[in-house]
């Protein structure tokens with residue numbers, strides 16, 4: 001049994017099914033991310049764990065005990081919201097001390113603990129400031145310290161970084177990870193940013209429509225998505241709708257597409273082949289022989305975005321747009337819109353979804 | 355036409371006595387209104403349905419009926435069930451009860467303007483509902499409420515002129531008395547109006563001062 005365990009949890013709001021028989025098991029000490037699009041039920045999941053509301057059906061266990069018979073206070077939860085929700089009338093110190101005071105700790109213990117937390121999050125010099133005098137990133141640090149002060153059993157973070165700008169976000173992301181690892185607190189982190197999810201999590205649960213579509217280590221989710229939804233959500237991907245021809249050959253847009261590993265399907269089954277943009281190679285006309293190469297198609301450049309070290313090119317093959325990521329180079333820069341190019345699809349990492 | 359204020363001058367001490375009564379009645383009514391308004395306003399937001407209903411009913415009745423009728427009920431009506439109040443007492447209580455209905459709505463608005471996330475944060479940190487209200491919500495709510503409260507106090511000062519109908523010698527009543535002996539109606543009520551203006555200006559200045567002090571915190 002996991003440290004946090006949700007069993008067949010359902011929650012509706014009127015006609016909206018927010019959670020649909022959700023099952024989730026979070027191991028002690030891990031950082032698990034709920035990743036999914038807006039409205040898929042991430043916040044609802046956290047709110048049920050925190051005890052702000054009750055599920056319509058199903059069970060929730062925290063540390064082996066039935067959470068549904070525990071008060072919010074008894075659950076000992078630390079929570080960090082997207083909008084910080086600091087107490088604006090109290091200083092940074094008092095914000096962090098708040099939970100300890102509420103639990104009747106001694107003044108001495110409070111002082112030591114708060115000082116230690118403020119140092120850990122790097123804002124010890126701001127102890128007497130008001131929240132309004134801090135930057136967004138600093139405010140979120142305070143919120144994190146406030147949540148950790150009561151030494152929670154469970155830390156819940158609901159899109160804690162989404163109100164911050166990219167630079168601060170990237171920095172805080174790793175600090176949250178570090179602090180989480182140091183404190184060893186079991187953490188559920190909610191985000192709809194796949195990069196964030198993949199970079200900080202021990203495990204990622206991809207949610208869709210109130211259910212968990214796939215749960216696994218970041219690399220597993222990224223490299224081996226089990227459904228089209230996961231593949232789509234977790235990365236930029238090409239989805240080639242094809243039909244099987246024989247074991248390792250598919251028909252796509254009238255072309256043959258050869259796979260490296262055969263799929264055990266009867267001919268003429270519909271499949272989706274997921275190809276990452278980095279596995280789509282671009283060649284200028286005449287750069288490679290057109291005959292005798294597998295999975296080589298002729299297409300036309302329809303757009304180009306410079307992403308720093310990588311340039312993403314959209315190529316139209318027949319009427320389908322295929323995305324290709326290449327190392328930014330003279331050759332790629334020189335591609336003009338409408339120019340004919342050769343597209344080679346490397347299917348060795350292709351994922352076939354039936 | 356010519357205005358001659360010299361007729362009014364000998365009566366200035368009377369005006370000041372009237373102003374004093376107006377100020378006293380207003381301050382007492384404001385305090386009563388704040389007390390009632392806080393209780394009723396909190397009663398509208400606490401998670402207790404019957405209390406919510408009673409608080410709602412209070413506000414509904416108070417705001418839906420004329421202040422003058424409320425004053426008459428207290429002064430002329432209550433004696434018929436054996437509660438006899440002095441005119442001044444009845445007036446102050448009536449004004450306070452009335453103001454309480456309006457203050458309640460201001461209090462409710464101020465409380466509801468405090469972001470819900472803070473309440474939830476306080477809850478998980480282990481605060482009871484009352485502690486959360488006291489330490490987190492009310493301090494912020496008061497700040498949110500100040501401008502609206504200032505308006506309410508000014509309204510109350512002006513409406514205290516209705517106390518003249520209970521034969522209380524507050525400012526408006528004094529005006530009527532002086533007019534009946536001098537017949538200088540316009541002059542008399544210009545002076546009365548100016549004194550009201552001084553009082554209401556003092557109230558708004560005070561409220562703005564408090565607002566500024568709170569802003570810094």
Ligand SMILES: Nc1ncnc2c1ncn2[C@@H]1O[C@H](COP(=O)(O)OP(=O)(O)OP(=O)(O)O)[C@@H](O)[C@H]1O
Nearest residue numbers: 013016017018037038039040041042043044045192
């Ligand atoms: N209090 C509520 N009343 C009514 N509907 C609600 C309520 N809370 C959530 N919902 C609905 O339940 C569904 C799931 O909401 P939830 O907030 O859990 O989504 P989310 O995954 O956190 O989305 P986001 O990324 O936008 O925060 C949505 O359709 C939402 O509109």
Ligand SMILES: [Mg+2]
Nearest residue numbers: 042043044158
């Ligand atoms: Mg959400």
